[in-house]
Amino acid sequence: MTAYTYLTVPERADYIAVMRVFTGTLLADLSAHEVAEKLAHSGDPKPVDLVALRLDQLRAWGALLPSARPVRAATVTEYQRSRGRYQLSPAGEMVQRHSDELLAADSVREVSRELLGLVAEGLTALRDLAQEPGGVAGQDALGRVSTIFAQFERFVESVREFYAYLGHVLNRFDLGDTEFRVFKDVLLDYAETITEDVARQTPVIREALDGLWPVLPDLLARIDAADQGLSALGDSDVRIRRSSGRHLRDWQELRGWFIDSGGRGSGVGQLRLATMKALQSLLGNAKRMLRSSAMGELSRRNDLLRLARWVDAADDSQAHDLVAAAFGMYGVRHLGGARGDRDTATSSTSWWHDDPVDVPVSIRERGDRRPRGAVRREGEDYTQARRDLLRTAREREERRAAGAAELVAAAGREDTVVFSAAAFELFNELLGRAMAQPSGEPGSRVFRTADAGLRLSLEVREQADRTTVVHSRGGDLVLEGCTVHLSSSRTREATGS
Template identity: 50%
Template sequence: MSAGADGVVAGDEEAGVTARLDLFRYLTADLGAEYRAIMTLFTSTLLADLSASEVSDGLAARGTVLSVDDVTTRCEQLERWGNLVRGIRDARVATVQDYVRSRARYQASKLGVRVHREAEALLAAGDGAREVARELLGATAETLDRIVARMTAASDARPVNAEALSGDVTTVFNNQRLFSDSVRDFYAYVNTVLTRYDLAGEEYQQFKRLLLDYIDLLTADVARHAPVVARRFAALEPLLDDVLAAMAELPTLADGNAERLPGRTREDWENVRGWYTGADGRSGPETLRLAADQALGQLLANTKRMLASAGTGVSRRGDLLKLASWFDAADPDQAHALYAAAFGTYPARHLLGGPEEPDPRDGATTSWWAATPVEVPMSLRERGDRGARGRTSSVPDPVAAGGWDEGTEGATQLRGARPAEPDAAQEEERPASPARRRVMMAGAALAVVLVAVGGVLGAGALRGEPEVEPTATAGNGIPIPEQVPSPVDLAGTRDGATVTFTWGVPEELEGEEGVTFTWQRTEPGADPQVHPAEEPQAVVEEAPGQVCLSVKVRLPNGTTSSQAAQSCVP
């Protein structure tokens, strides 16, 4: 076959699939209830051939009132979807108008009948668990015994009863299909319940009994009957060709496109036998055992969750159902207000906070979509954690760092600057703690420094010297500039999964003692912990992706750079 012919065949197959999918459209159409009522009328009897007026009368008798014109429109649409076909029966009418109306008669198509039957069965099905037809396993073994007995007893003088044999074969395959469908539906229900995180209370107790009792019973029946059925299939294998030949003598449909009953081909028998023996992979009994183990394991996981002290502890299912009932009873305006109150979806409002706004163009009427983005800390953005990470810098004691001594002149001035000493009775009632003594010394030391600085400035002014602004110093004499500079020449190099960063000391602080550094990673998803560094170097290990580093200078008094130096290595 040529490529063009293959394309035509593929296009025809796709068109056929699309046409069959149209058979389901009436179920979800805008007038789905009316379409379903019409299809129910057509499928309620055999060989129904109805006109629009007859359909209208039949619907009225069932409680659905539709005019003849509306019924005609609905039937024409169902015909386009393939659910109905035109009838050809001649109608006996009294007037020309009745003839025009009855000229268009409709019948339900074969696929339309099947789709409607399955749809109505699905709509009528309950939400609970479906019982498994486990008793059919034993019945299947007995039916296979009868088939083997019939074929073994057959001879030329006494041929096999083909009608009875055909009935036994159909029973075997119908039993297998019903059992398989009920097992799938049961475990589908089990799976929907197991995936619920809010399973608790009486509902959990009922489901636990269902799993522990019913699944155990089902597993035991499968373990008892499945090997027996498999042995019966093995015994029937040498006789299978004779079974198929005997059933082939029965009258059947001559149409090549007709759907045959199951069990009339060797392929059907191999598929059923493979379910028990696992010829094409995992067998059906093994699949059922694994499903039971998985269900029981999930039940234990839910039990541990409910018993764990770190779990949620309380199911919110009742609250959510209550909220759903409020939505169901609310009108549109109340529903909008309830939704906003329940989920916090209020209208966007950008309130102008004052002159410290980073961009004065962001006013009260500016949408959040167009406003300047707000900086969100990485810990809050990545982990939802507002807590500070890393070590907290200690606050240095400037008095202790200055090295005050009781024998110095400053100490003498300190004693002179102290207030009057309390009497002995007051001193006994309130003994001085070390923290209180440090506070007193710090205040006195500050007074002495101010007096000394004032004296120097005053002496310089008397001599006519220009005024010199005092310079603050760190604890070890390092001058503290107005802004601590950032490190210089920050750069990184990669060696496999290890990245090494180096930087330089700012020119203002070169040669000073006590200068250290702090660094932290800033790429998305990295741990933002701040690390101290004595040397201008940082090594990041096990970092196969991009690494970004932020480095600051730290003075002995704890002051750090106002702006960090940053660099990234891909």
Template identity: 40%
Template sequence: MSEDAPELGALPLDARVRLEALRYASGEEAATYIAIMRLFTGEIAGLLSDQSATEIATKLTEQGFEIDTDTVDDRLSYLVEHGNLARSPRETEARSLREYLQNRARYQLTQRGEMVHRFVEELLGHTDTAREVSTEMLGGILAGLTELARLDEAAIASADPDELARAIGTLFAQFERLVSSTRDFYTYLSQVLVRYDLDRDEFQAFKTVLLDYLQRFVDEIGRHMPQLSDVLVRVEPRVPALCARANSGARLQGVDGSVARRTQGLDPADWTGLHAWFVGGAGRDSDAAGVRRLATDAMRALLVNLRRIAGGRREQSRYGDLLTLARWFDTADDDTAHALWAAAFGLYSCRHLAFAADDDADPVPATASWWRTPSADVPVALRRHGARTIRGRSGRRDDYSEAKAARIAERERAERDRAAALAEIARHRGDLGTIRLSDRSRAVLLDLYSRAMVGNGRPLGDGATATTEVTAAGWRLVVRRTPGEGTVVTSPAGRLEMCDLTLSVEPISQEVAPGEETG
């Protein structure tokens, strides 16, 4: 491979150039660069203005920065090279050569520079504290989706584009607020749960305040999720028409003739994230359901801390003790600090003591310095391998053959039971209607039904089907959406009635009807 060839997984050149715009905030002169960028982004009037190095130097001096004009000009040129600023094309008017040299270059803010500095200010103002989840947005999202679901094709065609764009934009702004606040909340929660330095008081406050709030949030998600999933399924077929109508109004065009980017949600592709959050997709659960699973994980982590505080054998942190000791050192005078050091760590001042060896065979006392004594006789095995040889008979190997045979026999019985259950189901060819099965066959039938629905990835619409194949037996289970009709399965365990769903057993060789999906 040549030296100029890009490495596998390396960022493309345009991406690396864009990331250069972040450099000014992490260097040694970051304070100066941030102060300069604040002069361009601090007020709304500064966004369309240009400023010279002399003007910037004057404003920096008023803020307490001792920096000359030439250095300011170098800083501005650096920001221009990395895409944060651009040189202004406006010509300057000068009454003298000195004024022309001072104002010959003027600078203005770029779109990339404004976006990067906005992120920098947000990061500088961020604090590692808990942020509430915006659960109030769930009601707004549901109301917005319900209003959009009421629009049929005629109503969409006659709707005002700006009103429709406003409704969609509001819906996605609420969704973005909900998602971002949920991420921030769980990030903070993970930082607290992994701490091993929580004392009893902190643990009690954390349990009663934070986790009670977490439970309310999970309950709120569980209450709204079925309704949101239902209305999203109804709105989904009309999303292209809604976006097309919302984009039919007056649009801003760039200097190159391309249409400017609009608010999130006005592109049909933006609805994929909304659908994935509340409904899910083929082979995956919804993100809202994942939020509820994370709450269960938080409860488990809380129990780990509870067992540690209760005096279990898990690792314990001395974080709180070390902070207390540090406070004692901070308030102690010199003599007290030495005494505290000796008492805490057992490190006293040096005392060289010696006495004669009791063993004539070993004339070197144990207190002699190893600098002046001969090398100790260390066994080769200990010196080279770091371990002493353990003599004696090795233990007998455990025999697991009986346990393995029991597990194999258990597996064979389970396979025979499943094969018998599949054979019992296969005897009912065609629509199942009202059938009676054994409890074992009923459990296998429900397992096949769940596989078909998970493979379909979404609720069945009218006339839609979902299937799952039993390849070894040569047949498949077909689930059809049939309003007004259903399937009834009775067994010794009870009676199961599926409303508006018809189950049928069909050979695999039969052609799949249009609209069917194989699970």
């Protein structure tokens, strides 16, 4: 993943220019002087020393590899110009190609609709040849399969890019009336044309695939026999990517685009769904514009344009205040109160290092504190809800009373009795409170509950050479360096009287 690093650093323009020199030729094997000359010819001159630094850093990131070709030079000057040669790594070539595609993604790309018809014709012809006596020759089948998959992949790629752009445009809230009409008339009509072409060619492609499917394994075997490709490298550690259409998995993906198998949905179904979503977005924008014009509401477009004019006319300080007020982009400061008494961080603690704070949904999504949800209606009966709450509270008290009785019965045998879940929970509660109390005497911490119903006390005494183990059905609690003693307050009162 370090091959992507040069796209994120401040000097990325230099690195991209150098990488384009290498991707512009096949098997490029260049030195810093040669790269600098090519950059100068392209109108982007850079010093040789700077180019050498960029090349060495790209090599460290894995985008380039040092060339293993021996340097042959007749003079010292020629040797200095030729030494330190580099070539593209596979990862660097892929990263640069994808980055160039991403940088050009702000434009809309036409869908190669005519390729779908060629795919249908190619599959039909291949099916007819494969079903003839003797089948189709392996070399002929290889050319036809490669052509079919190249056309299909080009078509699918152009469809994905077009619908990605269409979804981006239709979800914009800053479209004016003129832009909206242009996008409605051009883009949606174009999307409808694509959908109609796919619907017309899909039955032909399905029929061709159904006829070709039984003889497909034999067809692939003939292609492999006619052209081994790089399959001989399969015995080594080199991973091979076969050409499209050479593997049965490629044909399954092609079939899955036109035929729904396994209930996962086909590419044709996804295309219809995408067109429907585009229409819904169009209707949403239309309703917004109608409300803005008919009811006098202010659109986001007008708000953004007004804000842009204010920011353009303001100085730096006023521009920061405007953006902060409009979008809530205030400075990041750690203020107390979000966690109450549990917040131990200072105002200088960075949020990158501190634990996150739960933000209510109303503030996080809508930016206000107004309560949401159902409002109590007049005359609504809450009798059953009160009964459920009372029953839950009664069960909790009965559980605590049973646990207290079990603890009292185990007084003096705390390290031998196996407590139930209720008793062990109450024991942990008493232990936590006892350890939080100030010592009543040196080396001792004593806590007695003020609950008149339980009247249970726990004494914790520090003894460095003692270890107490409290057993329960859910596990054991080991207390090192102390002893515990349970007693009933009734016993203490009787003894005192």
